[in-house]
Structures are given as C-alpha cells and as structure tokens.
Amino acid sequence: MTDMERTLAVALRTRAAEVDDAVDARRLAEQLARRLDAEDHDRRVRRSVVAVAAALLLVAAGGVAWRVTAQAGHQPAGPSQRTTSPSPDTNPPTGVAPRQRDIPLVQRYHSRVQHYSLSYPAGWSRSPLPQPWDFPHALESSTATADLFATPTGSLLGWRSWDGSVIVQSEPIPAGMTSDQWVASINGVFKGGQCSAARERTSIDGHPAWIRGAAGTCGPGDIVAVVTSGHRGYVIAGFPLSTPHLAIVETALLQRIVASMQLTG
C-alpha cells in the first residue's frame, strides 16, 4: 500500500468513526419500524384498491356478457342463418397475451468467450461477462462471472435480483480431470448447499446433462443444469419471476431457453 492509499484509508476511517459516534441506533431502529408500518399499511390499501377494481371489472364484464347473450336470444332466424350445431372453439381468443411457454425465442446470442449459443425472447436484456469465468468464484453469480439474460423487470434500482433471468457460466475442464469428475465436483457443491433437490438426467444439445429443480431456500421453479461438451463444463441456471404486477416468467420458458443451447466447447 502506498502512502497515498494509507492516508486515504486513515482519513476515511477517521471520518467514519466520527459519524459512528453520533449514530443513535435506537432512534433509527424506531424510525425504521414506523416506516415499515407505513409500508405495510400502504400495501394493504393498494391490495384493497386492486381487489375492488378487479371486482368492478368482473361485474362490468358480466353485465356485457349478459347483454350480448340477451340480444342473441332475441335475434330472429333469417333464411340465410345457419342452424348447424355449435362446435367447440379451438382457436384462442384474440387479444390475450401469449402464455409464457409460447413466447418465441427470437434473439440468438453466440458467446465466443464461453463457447455456446442460445435463444431468448425479444425485449430481454443481455449482459455478457467481461472475462472468462474464474473458477474459485465459480458459483458466485454476478455480471462479472456469468452471462446474464434477463427480463427487463428483473432489474430494480440498478440492482439485478436474478429473478426472471437465465445465467450461463462455463470453464475449460481442468487438466487431469475427466468430464464425469468435473460434473461430480459441481454436483457435490450443490449437494452440500441449500439448493439440494432431486436431479434428473437429461441432455442439452445432445450432451448428457444433469438438471435439477431447486428447493429449500432456493426459489420454487429455479432450475440448475450441469453439462459438459468436449473439454468444457457449463453451469446454467434459470430463475422464474412471479411478480404479477411486473411480469411472470415461468419455469417452462426457462427450460425452453436452456433447451435452445448449442455447446461449442
């Protein structure tokens, strides 16, 4: 550390200590409690408003449906009117948003750094990692260690919550290690972690893979896939988003994104 760095560190700590002496922790805790109470109150009010609005919409929709039915019942049958029996409508109603699992994956990304490509929906953001994965930090996901594909609502206050996203990490399998040993080492970490859940054999781009739905403190619907191709190992994770007022990303969509992968390692 240079003199300048030491001076800086001392100055910062001195100033921070001065501030610390003046902090009234009890007052701040009480203040936070009051603000959280207000937050809870606002949330209850918002929910009530939404519930009332939904009820009004239902009543209005019911009224419209009743009028349409009533008008149809009073319409006289003319000579050109068909009298065929009704058949079930196999077409989805227009104006309804496509189900998440049906959203087309229109964008394709090819990673030369991590040796794979995958498809993802329009409007999703992509943050490729700036440099190859550094294995000691292997399982800490961040924009510095993983390619991130995320629905725009996954970003809050500039902070990525990971919900509604797929991340991809890969590394060359270390010399002297077989593919199976690499997979075992990764699965060993998962087994000891909080995401332990039954895993199942599958394949990604024709390569044998392990995929697991996470449980415990990991979110329901999370998926984690481990796969190797040639001399490269990959960990792909998908995190659903279930915030109805923002967006919903289902596990089925995450699985389709993972299934679209081509591994070029």
Next chain:
Amino acid sequence: VRAVPAIDVPALPTDRRAAVTALFHAHNRALVRLASLLVDDRETAEDVVQEAFISLYRHWTGIRDPGAALGYLRAATLNLSRSRIRRRRRELSLVPSELQPVAAADVSALTRDATDEVMRVLATLPRRQREVVVLRYYDDLSEAEIATTLGISPGSVKQHAHRALTALSQRLEAST
C-alpha cells in the same frame, strides 16, 4: 449478489419483517458510515440507509439469502447516495469549493484538518472514482466485489482506482 447454490450461509428469519429488522441491526451502522463518506453528512446518510432498507423490504421476494441482501443494501445505498448528491447539486448549484493549502498528511495520525482536506479533495472526484475509492479503502472490498456492487468490470474498477489515487495525490500536493 445471489449465489447459485447458497453455501453455508446463516439463515435469515423466514418472516420478511423480522428478516429486514435483523439485517438492520446487523448492518445499519456500517451502511450509515459508508453512505456518510459519499454524501458528506450524517443525517442524509441515515436517511439514505433507511430508504435502502425500505427498498429491500419492498423487493424482498427477489432476495433469498443474507449475502444477496447485504449486496442489495450496499448497491441501494450507493444508488440513493448518488441521487441525493445529484438532487443537492441541482438545488443548491453547489460547486466544489476551492482547495485550501494543507500540511502534508501524517499517515499514522492524521490531524482533523488533514482529514478534512482529504475528504474535501475526495468530494471533488468524479462520482464513480469516489465510490470505488470508498469501497476499496474504507469497506475493504476486493476489486471483484466492487465490480459486482457497481455493475462494472474489474478492469474498470482498477482504472477508476488508479485515476482517483493519481488525482488525489496531485491535488493534495498542489495544495501544500
């Protein structure tokens, strides 16, 4: 930062309110100190940190382990400090005051004036450089951790730190 498989992390209370309160008791002071180095006064720093905790409370469904929560709080504190500074500059049209001469700082025991001077010069640095320096030399974060917190690459962190230190040295020397 959310670790894909959260490994050996102490569990938080399952209740959102209890979890946020526990995090508050554990990290409030440290975050207020951090914010105070960015916004320059304690009251604003306290307010910024309160807002960061409220924001965490609102977005709790996206946070699933203590490591991620602390990362969120740190990033929110930085973002909110930044917007406070912007707002304050807009309101008061603040221009960094002209530097006053100061004696060369004694590393082992900085005088009050020297500390003030370093902090004043620090306040004249571009926002990103200042954040990097505070996270590095006050919070003792690694380059990788700073990169994650600020959402920039480790290379950028290195660049900002280097430029900040060069500017600080030059400005402090010029004022002596």
